Amino acid sequence: MRYVGLVFLSAFLALGLASHVQAESLERAGGMREPGEILGGPRHSKAKVERYARSMDSTRYIMRTIPIYYKMAPRRNIAPDVLIAQAMVETGYGRYTGDSKPWNMAGIKKGGDVGDEPRDFEKPPTARAGVRMHINHMAAYTGKKPIGKPHDRFYDARAAQKDRGYWIRNIGQLGGGIWATDTSYDDKIRNILYGMSRA
Template sequence: MGRIFIWAGQGSTIDSVIDTEFLGRIHNQSASELQWQGFSVLEVPIGLSLPKAIAWINIRAQPGDVALALETDTFPSSNVRGTSVFYIANNAERCTQAEQVLQSLHQQVPSLVSRGVQPDTAAETGSLAFTRQIKIPSLVLSLGFVTNLEDRALILERSPQFAQGIFKGLLHWSRRLAERGIGLPFPPIQISINGQICDEAGILVEGNAYVPADTVDQCAIDITLATTVRLLNYGGIAYIRAIDLREAGVFVGWDADTHTALLRTLLPFKPEALGNIIGSGHLPQSDYEAFLHQVNPDGLQKLPDIAQLYQEEAAIEGINPDVAFAQALLEASFLGFSGLLRPDQNNFGGLGSTGGSRESASFPSARIGVRAHIQHLKAYANEEPLVQEVVDPRFCFVTRGVAPRVEQLSRRWSAEAQYGEKILAMLRRLYGSAGLL
């Protein structure tokens, strides 16, 4: 039977008592339970950074092992709470494993609010290093939001129950892998590129589709655009994990019925143009509405014209409406306004007010709020004059043209270092829901 790696990792840092004491306590109690059952547990040293923890695991990992990261979360609104498990996207097997871990935890702590299992593409940054860069099957368990009083109380007071739930989930996961074996030889899969089945076959490794590297080369895919690319040698052939090609601007899907990896490289934009603020969008209004209905149908019901407003206002000023709408989804919590913004402010871009006020700007209507958001993006993206009368209260304070790409909004529009990456991640989710990326 394989070994189990546990890392008490990415705490919220909002409260060192919770980050160190609670995560460490859960980590130790879960490991003790597993060891008592005869499992070999490798406890990643507490305090390692994420890159060092990943390296620590990869040096020791063997086929059949699994890894789990424990973390806490925060949110600007204290009303947001709940537990979730993240798995690598497009991996149905890992999704099932995540569901088992979450179910086991909820059985031991029934008062937990479950946020369900989620692909790591749903994370704010669009992927999670712990699920992508570790050589063995891995999951990230977000135990709750320490900014919520109910979650915080559970986190501090119910550590034995948390540990018992985690232990049972890992127990089931590891045993199922042992029953299945380590997966050698890897089963072959079909590869479809732009709707055509390739002569070359791929392989399925731990639920992830891998495609031959020479097939990727033939498609002229620039894998240097991807921040993480996992390769392996099998049968004298180098294979690339398909999901990693997504960051290189390739649509990656999976047909479970035919065991086919779906790749599409014929996209309406170049991968390097994905984050450009100036330009026309690639999605119709209906795709905005379909995505919003999927993530927050209540937001669409309360703001039925929001997609149309972004398309119209962005077109007037030459701003990419896809980028603007993705940013609005990020800033306004999928138009649920569960952060610092209120619905009555009509402030979809998180625009600040003037005069040093603590409260963000407010606008008299949804259209004016969208217009202000578009104007603020234009202020950053180029030096062209506005077409319409200025309604953005901070337009004159922006150094014009300093940020033509969303990545350059980091530490400008927001103090967050990864702010631009979060917008790109939301944009990829929007395109993915439309079958574009």
């Protein structure tokens, strides 16, 4: 009887260890990404991101897009919380104090040779179109396929990144003229992500 009990206990412990190892592998494979990584699952839940956005008095332009990012970005394995943090930087929490206008979530310009005038920026008609454009623009830099027919600037960004010889994987790679010329661009995104973690 004692032998049967030991066999049963050994089998139970082995099964528990196997499921723990499997759960850890799944978490590493598709779950929690490393801080600073762009690809992978979100580190912050949609509810946490919404709490943070409200605490920063984000406008409806941010608030309406959060669920859309969480629905669409995982289709390309791009972290929705990173894109939302980037959109907060680019739009001033949805206040649009720069040259781009509502529903352009990342200051994306039209294709070809354009300047910095308001007319040079894309003008998506809806929140969903703006989020899809942002995801597709990040897809251009990360080597991912676009969702649907991409905006014209997608092709310019994809070609430029291919010429650089590598795909973007980390927030720190977005500055230096690749996505933005601002040398503190990645720090601004990281600070927002940190704020999300505390919400």
